[in-house]
Structure formats: C-alpha cells, structure tokens
Amino acid sequence: MNVQGKHFRTIWLKEDDPTVVQIIDQRWLPHEFVIEDIHTVEQMAIAIQEMHLRGAGLIGAAAGYGMYLAALYASRSHREGFLQALQQAGQLLKTTRPTAINLQWAVERQLSAVLACDSPEEMAHATYLTAQAIANEDAEYCRQIGLHGLPLIQAISQRKPGQAVNILTHCNAGWLAFVDYGSATAPIYAAFEAHIPIHVWVDETRPRNQGARLTAWELGQQGVPHTLIVDNVGGHLMQHQMVDLVIVGSDRVTRTGDVANKIGTYLKALAAQDNQVPFYVALPSSTFDWTLREGVRDIPIEQRNTQEVTHMSGRTGAGKIETILLTPEQSPAANYAFDVTPARLITGLVTERGICTADEAAILDLFPEKRS
Amino acid sequence: MNVQGKHFRTIWLKEDDPTVVQIIDQRWLPHEFVIEDIHTVEQMAIAIQEMHLRGAGLIGAAAGYGMYLAALYASRSHREGFLQALQQAGQLLKTTRPTAINLQWAVERQLSAVLACDSPEEMAHATYLTAQAIANEDAEYCRQIGLHGLPLIQAISQRKPGQAVNILTHCNAGWLAFVDYGSATAPIYAAFEAHIPIHVWVDETRPRNQGARLTAWELGQQGVPHTLIVDNVGGHLMQHQMVDLVIVGSDRVTRTGDVANKIGTYLKALAAQDNQVPFYVALPSSTFDWTLREGVRDIPIEQRNTQEVTHMSGRTGAGKIETILLTPEQSPAANYAFDVTPARLITGLVTERGICTADEAAILDLFPEKRS
Numbered sequence: 001m002n003v004q005g006k007h008f009r010t011i012w013l014k015e016d017d018p019t020v021v022q023i024i025d026q027r028w029l030p031h032e033f034v035i036e037d038i039h040t041v042e043q044m045a046i047a048i049q050e051m052h053l054r055g056a057g058l059i060g061a062a063a064g065y066g067m068y069l070a071a072l073y074a075s076r077s078h079r080e081g082f083l084q085a086l087q088q089a090g091q092l093l094k095t096t097r098p099t100a101i102n103l104q105w106a107v108e109r110q111l112s113a114v115l116a117c118d119s120p121e122e123m124a125h126a127t128y129l130t131a132q133a134i135a136n137e138d139a140e141y142c143r144q145i146g147l148h149g150l151p152l153i154q155a156i157s158q159r160k161p162g163q164a165v166n167i168l169t170h171c172n173a174g175w176l177a178f179v180d181y182g183s184a185t186a187p188i189y190a191a192f193e194a195h196i197p198i199h200v201w202v203d204e205t206r207p208r209n210q211g212a213r214l215t216a217w218e219l220g221q222q223g224v225p226h227t228l229i230v231d232n233v234g235g236h237l238m239q240h241q242m243v244d245l246v247i248v249g250s251d252r253v254t255r256t257g258d259v260a261n262k263i264g265t266y267l268k269a270l271a272a273q274d275n276q277v278p279f280y281v282a283l284p285s286s287t288f289d290w291t292l293r294e295g296v297r298d299i300p301i302e303q304r305n306t307q308e309v310t311h312m313s314g315r316t317g318a319g320k321i322e323t324i325l326l327t328p329e330q331s332p333a334a335n336y337a338f339d340v341t342p343a344r345l346i347t348g349l350v351t352e353r354g355i356c357t358a359d360e361a362a363i364l365d366l367f368p369e370k371r372s
Numbered sequence: 373m374n375v376q377g378k379h380f381r382t383i384w385l386k387e388d389d390p391t392v393v394q395i396i397d398q399r400w401l402p403h404e405f406v407i408e409d410i411h412t413v414e415q416m417a418i419a420i421q422e423m424h425l426r427g428a429g430l431i432g433a434a435a436g437y438g439m440y441l442a443a444l445y446a447s448r449s450h451r452e453g454f455l456q457a458l459q460q461a462g463q464l465l466k467t468t469r470p471t472a473i474n475l476q477w478a479v480e481r482q483l484s485a486v487l488a489c490d491s492p493e494e495m496a497h498a499t500y501l502t503a504q505a506i507a508n509e510d511a512e513y514c515r516q517i518g519l520h521g522l523p524l525i526q527a528i529s530q531r532k533p534g535q536a537v538n539i540l541t542h543c544n545a546g547w548l549a550f551v552d553y554g555s556a557t558a559p560i561y562a563a564f565e566a567h568i569p570i571h572v573w574v575d576e577t578r579p580r581n582q583g584a585r586l587t588a589w590e591l592g593q594q595g596v597p598h599t600l601i602v603d604n605v606g607g608h609l610m611q612h613q614m615v616d617l618v619i620v621g622s623d624r625v626t627r628t629g630d631v632a633n634k635i636g637t638y639l640k641a642l643a644a645q646d647n648q649v650p651f652y653v654a655l656p657s658s659t660f661d662w663t664l665r666e667g668v669r670d671i672p673i674e675q676r677n678t679q680e681v682t683h684m685s686g687r688t689g690a691g692k693i694e695t696i697l698l699t700p701e702q703s704p705a706a707n708y709a710f711d712v713t714p715a716r717l718i719t720g721l722v723t724e725r726g727i728c729t730a731d732e733a734a735i736l737d738l739f740p741e742k743r744s
Contacts, residue, residue, distance in 0.1 A: 030700035202703075204681070206578060206602035209698055212682075216703040228705040230578035230681055232603050232636025236711035239638070239668050264604025266611070270642040296611050309576070309602055310584075312684050314696030324686030324694055326581055328402035331574075331588040333600040339608035 001175040001182075001189070002221055003033060009179050010058050011065060011135060018128075019072055021065045025052045026176060030217035031315045041070035041089045048103070049096040051208070055177020056251050056287050057138045060102030063093045064134035067110035071127040076120035083123070086114055098300045099260055099338045101252040101289045106134055135179045141284035141352035142181035149187025149247070149282060149350045150194065156244045157196045164225065165191070166244045168201040168234055171262035172214040173249020173282065183249040183282035185218070187350065192224050200226040201237060205262060207308040207335060231264050235271035246272050246279045247350070253281070253288050255370065257343030257358030258295025263336055269345035281341075281358070282350040288363070290370050295340040306333040373547040373554075373561070374593055375405060381551050382430050383437060383507060390500075391444055393437045397424045398548060402589035403687045413442035413461045420475070421468040423580070427549020428623050428659050429510045432474030435465045436506035439482035443499040448492035455495070458486055471632055471674045471710045473624040473661045478506055507551045513656035513724035514553035521559025521619070521654060521722045522566065528616045529568045536597065537563070538616045540573040540606055543634035544586040545621020545654065555621040555654035557590070559722065564596050572598040573609060577634060579680040579707060603636050607643035618644050618651045619722075625653070625660050627742065629715030629730030630667025635708050641717035653713075653730070654722040660735070662742050667712040678705035 001008065014020040014037065021044070025036040036052060038044050044066035046052075048059050070089030074082050090107035097103060113130040117123040156165045171177075173184035181189060191198050200219055205211035212228055219226040229237070237243045246268055252260040259265070259281050272279035292298045310333050313323045327333065346358035356362040364371050373380065386392040386409065393416070397408040408424060410416050416438035418424075420431050442461030446454050462479040469475060485498040528537045543549075545556035553561060563570050572591055577583035584600055591598045601609070609615045618640055624632040631637070631653050644651035664670045682705050685695045699705065718730035728734040736743050 030703075031697075204578065204698075206576065206604060212699045212703075217700045220700050220702050226703065228681060228699055228703050229708075230603075230635070232578060232634075232639065232711075233706070233708050235638040235642070236635060236673070236708050239712070262604075263602070263608060266607040267604065267639040267643055270607070270646055271639055274642055301608070309600060312686065312696070312698065314684065314698045316694055316696055322688055322694055322696055324684065324688055324696060325403075326576075326684065326686045327584045327600055328589045328592050330592050331402075331584075331598065331600050334605070336601075336605050336608050339604075340611070 001180060001218060004221070009135070009139065010053065010176055011061050011179060021069060023047060023053050023062070024176070026054065026214060027052055029213050031321060038069065040073065041066045041092060044069060045092050045096050048093065054210070055172060056100050056102045056249060057142065057178030057183065057284060058176070059097060059100055060106040060286055061135045061138050061179050063103050063106035064110060064131040066093050067107065068127040068131040071124040076124065079120055082120040083114065086111065086127070097302060099251050099302045102286050105286050109134065138178050138284060138286070139180035142178050142183055142186045144352035145183055145282050145284065145350050146181055146186030146190035148354050149280070150190040152245065152278070152280065153187055153191040153196055153198065164197040164199040166199050166201060166242055168203065168237065168243045168246045168268065169215060170203040170211065170231070170248045170265050170268055171205045172210040174215050174218045176214045176218055177249060183284065184247040186282065187247060188224060189222060192222065198224065200224060201234070201243060202226050202228050203234060203264070204228060204230045205264065206231055210262070234268050238271050238275040238277050243277050246277060248281055250281050250283045250287050251338060252299055253283055253349065254292040254295045254299070255288065255290050255363060256293045256295070256360045257346060257349065257363060258299070259341045259343070259346060259358070260295060260299045260338050261341065263339050266339045266341045269341045273345050278347040279345060280348050280350055281346055284352050285367060288367070296342060299340055301339070302337040304335045304337050306335045309333040309335050373552060373590060376593070381507070381511065382425065382548055383433050383551060393441060395419060395425050395434070396548070398426065398586060399424055402585050403693060410441065412445065413438045413464060416441060417464050417468050420465065426582070427544060428472050428474045428621060429514065429550030429555065429656060430548070431469060431472055432478040432658055433507045433510050433551050435475050435478035436482060436503040438465050439479065440499040440503040443496040448496065451492055454492040455486065458483065458499070469674060470672045471623050474658050477658050481506065510550055510656060510658070511552035514550050514555055514558045516724035517555055517654050517656065517722050518553055518558030518562035520726050521652070522562040524617065524650070524652065525559055525563040525568055525570065536569040536571040538571050538573060538614055540575065540609065540615045540618045540640065541587060542575040542583065542603070542620045542637050542640055543577045544582040546587050546590045548586045548590055549621060555656065556619040558654065559619060560596060561594060564594065570596065572596060573606070573615060574598050574600050575606060575636070576600060576602045577636070578603055582634070606640050610643050610647040610649050615649050618649060620653055622653050622655045622659050623710060624671055625655055625721065626664040626667045626671070627660065627662050627735060628665045628667070628732045629718060629721065629735060630671070631713045631718060631730070632667060632671045632710050633713065635711050638711045638713045641713045645717050650719040651717060652720050652722055653718055656724055657739060660739070668714060671712055673711070674709040676707045676709050678707045681705040681707050
C-alpha cells in the first residue's frame, strides 16, 4: 500500500543487495517512518520478538526471510550440517512468539522445501525461492480476501444509499500486519477503491496501541475516512446502530473456527452478537491451525512484558519521542496479549478462497485437502 | 480512607477556615498527592468539569459544597435575589457533566432546603447543613454498601478455602469517587478488613485511565492485593475462571435497573454473562434516576474532549509529568465517556439498604417511597 503516495510492502529484499532484508520498523509509527536493514536470522528473531514487525502474515513472511538469511551464512560443507543449522534457525524463530501459527507454518514450509533438495547450494536457493513465495502468496491471498469481502460491504451499502458503511476493526490486521493489503483491511481498501462510502471505527487496541498507531496511520495514508476510539467504546456504538459490520484479523484459527486474535476481540464479538451486528474474521489459510479443535482451551496465549501496560510512548509537544509511566510504581500488572473468540460468536471467515461459516464442515468444504 | 497511613475524605471544609472547601486534585494521582482550595462556586464548576474530582458520589458532594460556596457570597439584601443567585449557581453546576445524576440530585436537594427557609441568613445556613449532610450521608451510605456487599465475597471465599477471591472492577468507583469507602470498593475494603483473602483485577479504564491512576493507587494505599490489566483482558480472564465476581459503580441507574457507567462497562457485563460470572453494581440511592425507564435510549451520554483519547499524561524517567501524543496527527477521534448496561445483564444492585435484582419491582421493594 502507499506511504506518502509511494508503494511499499512491509518486508522486501534490498534492491541493490539481496543479502539484506528490509522491513518497516513499526515501533516508530505513526511519528516516524523508519526502514530497518536485517542481516541475520538472529536480527530477524529480535525484530519479531521485540515487535519491530508484527501481525500474523508479516511474521510468517519474516520467518521465511529469516530462514533465507540463516541459509546465506550456514556452512555448505555438507548437507547434514547445513540442514542442522536451518533447523536451529527455525527453532529460534518459532520461539519468538507463541500464539501466531504463521511462524511455525513458514518455518515448516522452509524446512520441507530444503529437505526436498540434494545439495546445500540447492537448499540455499530453495530458501530464497520459498521466502519470496511466502511473501508473494501472502500479498496475493490478502488481495483475494479483499475481493471476497467486498460484496459484504457492497450489500450493506445498498441497504443505506448515500450513507457511509460503518466498519469497526480491532488491532491492526492491515497491510502492516501482512506483506500488503492486510486481511481485515483488504475488503475495506477494495470498497474504498470501488468508491463505496465507508467509515472505519478504529479501536485504539491497548496495550501497544496498534489500532491508534498503525491502523489509523495506514488508513490515513490511503485516505480512508476513520475515527479513533478507545477499546471500551465499541459496545456503545453497536447499541446505537453506529456499526454495520465488524471485521478483524486473527493470529490462529482452529479447524473448528475458534479465533485467537489480539486481546479484547472476544469482547467485541460478544457486543456484536448482542446487537445483531455481523462479525467477520479475515485470514489467509496460513493462519489455520489444522491440529486444534478447542481454541479457548488449547491455543497458547502469550504473556508479554508488563511495561507494555504500565508505560506508554509517544511524541511530546516539543517533538521528542518520550516514554511515560501511567500507573502507581508499586502496582503489579499482567499483560495477556491475545484472547480466543469462540466460533459460535463469528458470522463468517473471509479467506483467500471465499467466505465460510466458522465451523469445521464449512471450513473443510473450502479446504478439502485438510480433511483427515 | 488512608493516604500514607493518614485518614482522608475526598472533600472537606478547611479546618481553620470553613469558607474554603478542600479537595484532592485527582488529576495528579498517582504521581503526586495535591490538595486544592476551592473558594467559589465557579471554581467548583471548573473542578467538576475538568475532573479535578470525579465519580458519582463525589460530584454530588461537590455540587452540595458548591451551592454552599455560592450562598456565602450571594447578596443577602432580599430573599428573592438570594434565591435567584442560588438557582443560577445550581444551573452552572448541573451543566458541568451531563450523565451523572448525583449532580442534579444534590443541586435540587440544596434548593429544596433553601426554599423551606424564610430569610437569606437561614437559607445560607441551610446550604451549609445540607452540604455537610450530603457528604456525611454519602460516606455512611457507602459504608452500608460495604456491609451489604461483604456476604457476596464471604460466600465465594467459603467455596474456595485458602484461595483468594478474584474481583474485577472497571474505572474508579472507589473512595476517590465518593466521599469515603467508595461504592464498588466498599465490599472489597470490608472483605479486606475481615481478613478474607481477596485479589482485585483493576481495569486500566481508557480514556483517562481512572483504574490505572486511581483505583490501583487507592487499593495500594490500603494494602489490598491487586493487578492492573488493560480493558481488553477481562473477557479472557473470565473464560479461564480467573474472575469470581465483577463489581462496578454507576453514574446513573434507571428505576428499571439499567446502569450508566464508565464506557466499557457493558462489554464486561456481556463477558460476565457469557461465563456465568456474577456481575454486581454498587450504588448509593442518590444515583437512581427515578424518572427514567429506558437506559440505552434515554440516559444522555457525555462526549468529552478527544485529547483524552489522542494524548496521555504520565511521569517520564526523569520524574517530570509530561503529555504525549499517541496517534497520527491527522486522525480524528471520538470520546464517549459512558455506556449503558441493560438490567438483563446485571446480577444485582448493592445499595445502602441492601441488595436487589435489577428490576423495577425489586428496586421499589427497597425504596417503596419512590412508588408513584
């Protein structure tokens, strides 16, 4: 998508030096637009863990490129040693964030590609091809999600001619969370390009404020009308018919349709159900965890540093980026990063292959190769 | 309650000069403990509007003292002029915050007291007596709420011997929101004094962060174990049996039991219902609006300055209080301060006269004088 009118992806190989991966360092948004050079898999692991980049699709793509970087520097003296180095790199990458399934998925895909090769040289080349394929597919799948989601917005627009369709989203499942387009935002961008009047309620999304910092910024850069709200507001808006549709992304979806997403998603799903507002989850198929059936019980929920709750960063009046303490010094905090929304609260899943209801039979109708 | 071991109310007449009202200026908590002198009704109106003090009971008490301050300086040359000055003062106070009913209630109570008097001198003395009575009753009613709420916590404690009762609260319905004890916190403080093991999940409560700034601070000052969480977390905790009881306060309750409270309360009530967690609202009877039946439709919801959403204040590492911008400069924001939780989601109301279910018949059984 566009940044000050110029097209960017969130991750790419440096134009004049393909041994360097470049990313948008999202920690500085919306105040500064910083591009970071990543040279090694260790640097990539830090970038994922410390959230220079984040979001289901993007950390999958980052893991893909991380494996490629590991392959660049692994000894090619014999096949077993090379493979072992890549397995270690995969282990390092997989442990950076526990909830998002895309990390595991990308690492496994790289290892499968490598195992099919004979020589370390072929293996190394396979990691390059696979990293590029993961990124390109992520972008293309998100574009497809946009096309499949667009009719949902069109249908609402036809019921209220001349008025904007009000869409609420939580966290950032925008292009900054993927390689391009985003999952939850893809239908929004598709509707905007189709000149359907839309307006997006952007949940601030505590902690880390990915809605206020990232979603608001990327919608603003594309020119999409939006309004920032704190996470507490969505229920009130829905009670007063001010939300036509909720679309969120996901970090992991079980084969039965339970959805792990940024903490607080479950509360919005409850409010949507209570007010008969359609609640959709947009995801590329890389986000499915085909091994799980009971999301609330079985999806591991990451707990992060409590400083994300007790402190906040932003720009002072003097233009300096400053971190402030919000809370009493002695008060302990807890920081659960995700929650699980049970399938029963979800109107539908928007995938690259189309829309289905959030239940195993419907999901497997779209992805029959996952029947086991 | 205690501040560094010394007992305070939130509002009082200055010890050596009863023409001055003193308040805790809550804008500086938890970083600084500041006492402000209020000399005039105009200063009191600003203190209410700009939230030097806030909370249902406390702004009622503040309005009571504001009327007293107005009476101190109103001309006593004739009864009508004096009365008119007080009516103007009441008008000024009532328009400071639209949602909380206690403001109106306190102003009307002062005007009734004044109307029953003959001379301006008697009238002025009546405002003094009434202001003190409102404050004393508020404290006493909150103490009674604590006694009535205590058995709820005791009963849970008996079902899980040796383990802490986990109570979640939203915003600050603590002693800082009243004159003393608080509404939602009164049963918590009563349980703590009765040596029942308890632990409080404190919702940060965006915007303005009254949970993080005020509830955490006051619980910490009394020594009550607590953990700060962002507003998004409560649903996840309830899904995992980590909350035994929710207690919140209220800014206005209809005669049918619909509850206006800080924005986001409705979302917690939905999560409580979805997970069979008891959800109680604690309030002194001054919070009832006996004229309303349809809360979602009829309770006016205050919209405040959007800077409360886009900016945040706190303490820098260097110890300075600083305000930072959190969001993209061009992104608009909206700031709805309250929402309404329908009575159907509420397990019970804890009042100074006892506990009742949130429906008109049960409420009127406790307050039969309000049958009309």
